[in-house]
Amino acid sequence: MSTEPHRGPAILTELSPADFRARLPELLAVYVAAMRYPRGTEYHRAPMWSEHSARSGWQAFAASLPEDPDTVVGVAYGYRGDSRQWWNQQVRTGMRHSGRSPEAIDRILADYFELTELHVRPDMQGRGIGELLLHALLRDRTEAAVLLSTPEVAGEDNRAWRLYRRFGFQDIVRRFVFTGDARPFAVLGRRLPLEPDLLPHSPGTNDDPDGSGAP
Ligand SMILES: CC(C)(COP(=O)(O)OP(=O)(O)OC[C@H]1O[C@@H](n2cnc3c(N)ncnc32)[C@H](O)[C@@H]1OP(=O)(O)O)[C@@H](O)C(=O)NCCC(=O)NCCS
16 A cells, blocks of 8 residues: 555635534644644634634635545635734734834735634645645735734744745734733735745745835
């Protein structure tokens, strides 16, 4: 029997809010496994994920393998940012403390897509599935920018950081501590739309062509 990991393309399925809510347990299982959170975390997260699916501009994709299309191995979703959202308010505070001008903060937060969750089951990581999900989620967005937060990691040495840097994400706030979570996070962002050549698996496409940096 072959022990080679799967290398072929994953199948991506765009989820309606109803599909997403119906499949929450399996989607959350991918999240808990990917983040290595303790079992039971999914029960706390379920109401929040469900509420997110009702937000303006919400969009989600699930990934599976062609040979087992009913098993979810990756999930990604996000929605349009809004000043009434907790995350927006937290990031605004972080940007203020990091010395950005009120004008710059308003401009960045005026029109963005929040990449809220992106996770691939641990045994399926490193095969380009996260990259496919990220590309699918961003390719048709109409917002001016995409923002996300990710835990700080020494040397930016994990798959999430490498993926975001490959996609041209730049620093918005570093070492930010969100209320209620002691871990430092980075807030990263990039302008949209994606460059046409930023297709999955195309190397060397994370340059900032006009050198002006993040959103
Ligand atoms: C972050 C995460 C979603 C990325 O998904 P992924 O599928 O593992 O990552 P990618 O799509 O970037 O995989 C590409 C990697 O596989 C390698 N690869 C192997 N075969 C490949 C192929 N056919 N196509 C593309 N990449 C391939 C690439 O070289 C790259 O390696 P690298 O990470 O060492 O640079 C995933 O690792 C994850 O769920 N991590 C834990 C949870 C997490 O941190 N989520 C983000 C929180 S903000």
